[in-house]
Amino acid sequence: MDFILQPWSWFVSGFLIALLMFVLLLLGKRFGMSSNLRAFCSMCGGGRVSSFFNYNWKKDSWNLFIVIGAMLGGFIASHYLSDGNMPAISTSTKLALQDLNISAVNGYLPEELFSVAALSDVKTWAILIVGGFLVGFGARYAGGCTSGHAISGLSNLQLPSLIAVVGFFIGGLFMVHVLFPFIF
Amino acid sequence: MMKKVVYILLGLVFGVIMYKSEAASWFRIYEMFRFESFHMYGIIGTALVFGILFIQLIKRFNIKTFDGEPIIIEDKDKSISRYLIGGIIFGLGWALAGACPGPIFVLVGAGFVPIIILLLSAVLGTFVYGLLKDKLPH
Numbered sequence: 133m134d135f136i137l138q139p140w141s142w143f144v145s146g147f148l149i150a151l152l153m154f155v156l157l158l159l160g161k162r163f164g165m166s167s168n169l170r171a172f173c174s175m176c177g178g179g180r181v182s183s184f185f186n187y188n189w190k191k192d193s194w195n196l197f198i199v200i201g202a203m204l205g206g207f208i209a210s211h212y213l214s215d216g217n218m219p220a221i222s223t224s225t226k227l228a229l230q231d232l233n234i235s236a237v238n239g240y241l242p243e244e245l246f247s248v249a250a251l252s253d254v255k256t257w258a259i260l261i262v263g264g265f266l267v268g269f270g271a272r273y274a275g276g277c278t279s280g281h282a283i284s285g286l287s288n289l290q291l292p293s294l295i296a297v298v299g300f301f302i303g304g305l306f307m308v309h310v311l312f313p314f315i316f
Numbered sequence: 317m318m319k320k321v322v323y324i325l326l327g328l329v330f331g332v333i334m335y336k337s338e339a340a341s342w343f344r345i346y347e348m349f350r351f352e353s354f355h356m357y358g359i360i361g362t363a364l365v366f367g368i369l370f371i372q373l374i375k376r377f378n379i380k381t382f383d384g385e386p387i388i389i390e391d392k393d394k395s396i397s398r399y400l401i402g403g404i405i406f407g408l409g410w411a412l413a414g415a416c417p418g419p420i421f422v423l424v425g426a427g428f429v430p431i432i433i434l435l436l437s438a439v440l441g442t443f444v445y446g447l448l449k450d451k452l453p454h
Contacts, residue, residue, distance in 0.1 A: 142355050145337030146362025152330055154370040160381040165418040169442040184446035197323035202418065203425030205331020210426035219338040222352040241342050246430045259412060260430055264437025266409025271417060272445040273452065274402025275392065278416040282360055285392060287367025292392035292399050299403015300410060307411035308349040
């Protein structure tokens with residue numbers, strides 16, 4: 133039982149993700165999480181202002197049940213299968229966190245960004261709103277996110293997915309190494 | 317009804333994997349983009365090795381779905397600009413928010429209230445993309 137409460141190794145986690153993608157293929161579905169965001173827009177009547185949201189989202193409603201499950205999974209994992217400790221990141225990363233004014237004794241997510249108390253700071257709102265917007269906009273522009281491109285697309289040896297993943301890293305590296313000192 | 321339960325269960329497994337592997341933690345994403353640990357690369361790399369293997373098995377042995385239909389995985393549309401520009405925008409957000417769409421759902425379930433702002437902003441970003449789609453290079 134103890135091994136469940138410990139953080140899972142990268143090998144077990146990576147294998148299970150691939151297995152999940154495989155089972156979805158056997159069910160005739162494609163693994164991809166960001167397309168649900170498009171479905172939300174369509175459900176809220178987005179088809180009236182853009183033909184992009186004028187599609188049969190009900191055909192993809194299976195994916196919305198995956199979302200419900202993912203939320204339940206997050207609840208169960210955080211409440212019953214975990215001690216809520218900070219991930220055991222490397223010492224050098226911890227040192228770098230100090231420059232961002234993020235404490236190295238922390239929870240699963242940095243309290244400086246993801247605690248209710250942090251919402252009293254307008255900067256937290258700005259980071260969350262801009263970050264979320266870029267994720268949603270970029271994922272749809274690129275036609276997929278980490279699950280659709282980095283896992284599903286690359287597993288099917290798709291060149292477009294490789295280009296997208298290179299883009300993910302150009303953006304991510306620029307954010308962390310160039311923009312973070314100005315933001316935090 | 318039965319199928320809905322199956323999808324909820326698969327989503328639940330996905331959520332537990334994302335949380336327990338720490339792929340849903342901002343700290344791990346930050347560490348990944350600083351190349352200071354193998355952890356995230358190990359997760360994605362292992363998923364890829366087995367993912368490629370599973371898809372090759374499907375293709376070589378013409379494995380059918382549970383319903384007996386052939387599995388045809390459509391090729392992605394050819395383009396460079398949309399994948400590169402879209403990818404860069406996504407990467408900027410992924411590093412800042414420390415969460416991609418899958419983990420965003422997982423973290424909402426885990427009870428991190430500010431993640432709801434992240435989720436709504438991601439829906440807004442998707443919506444604005446839909447409005448601007450025809451004006452953007454693809």
